[in-house]
Amino acid sequence: MATSVPHTAYSPRVAIITGAAQGIGRETALRLAEDGLDVALNDIPSKTKALQGLVDEIKAKGRNSIFIVGDVSSEEDVKNIVSTTAEKLGSVDVMVANAGIGAAAELLEMEVAEFDRVIAINVRGVMLSYKYAAEQMVKQGRGGRIIGASSVLGKQGGPGFTAYSASKFAVRGMTQAAAKELAPHAITVNAYAPGVIKTDMINHPQDNELGGPGGVLKWRLGLQPDAPDADPSVIASIVSYLVKPEAYFITGQAIPVTGGVYME
Structure with missing residues (x-):
């Protein structure tokens, strides 16, 4: 087992946010910039214009920002997102694995290709983001924060959401396992589990x-x-707290943000 890193050593400086061009990702990027972090933004190539606009907004707040296009389901793309961030912004202290897609189809109508697409982005994309961010954080030796996107449908399955529910339950499992594995390095791993958030996805x-x-x-x-x-800002506020030094005692959780629709 690795030697434990003191929790007091953690001070967030640079965050990566995947799926940052709109919705929860965009709002989280702006919130972390307001909190004093430099931010690396990721989304797919078709979102380049939106990413550049967001970079400009963050720089106007006095923080540094870059964008890196790429598909989170591609291992090489995720490696590049992390390495480019570390090279250009100096470190990787926070990973928000937010990128994901929605899918609504009942089991009897589910196409295997669509199921595989959802799993590739929502599950493999989160795994790769967790893995390569954690690798960089361990190398840095001062701890870190990793946060993934689950869902209320990752707490309780719903009709018509076979693939999506499967993917978001998987994020919870990965989050718990990674939290235990990375605890000796003072890296916390959590997820948010939104209810109905007013984004284009709904x-x-x-x-x-x-x-x-x-x-x-x-x-x-x-x-x-x-x-x-609710607006995406409610999720951004959860992320804002989870990356703070005092949140070191919260790990392995998928926090419901549902307005009481789901309670644990």
């Missing part, structure tokens, strides 16, 4: 027929149209 053409934004998702989850929903 939009559906039939939403207005079911009460407005997120209506179809709420219906699929067995919720009323007026069930709680």
Whole structure:
């Protein structure tokens, strides 16, 4: 077992956020910049314009920022995201493995190719982000924070979300295992498990027929149209706390942020 690193040695300086061009990733990037961190942004090549705009916003807040395009399901891309961040911003102290895709299909209609696509991005992408960020953090020798994206559907499966639920349950398992493995290095590993968050991912053409934004998702989850929903800033606030030095005693958790829709 590795020699334990003192928790007091941890002081966050640089964060990587995958899937940063919009929604929860974008809001988290801005929040961490406001907290005083430099931020490396990642998303797929089609999001380049949005990434550059976000870099400019972060620099306007007085923090340094870069963007690195890449697909988190590609091992070489994730290696490049981490190594480029360490080279250009000086370290990797926080990894927010936020990138993911939604998928709604019942089991009897599920195509194997679609299932594999969801697992590749939502599970392999998180694993690779955890692995290579942790490798860099261990090398640095001063601890770190790793945070992944689970979901309320990773706490309790819902009809029509076979692949998505499977992927988000998997993130919980990886988070717990990694938290135990990395504890000797003063690296905490946690996840957030959002409920209905108002991002593009929850939009559906039939939403207005079911009460407005997120209506179809709420219906699929067995919720009323007026069930709680929230802006991405509520997730950013959870990440903001988890990366702080005083959060060293929280690890292996998938924290529900659901407005009370799901309670543990």
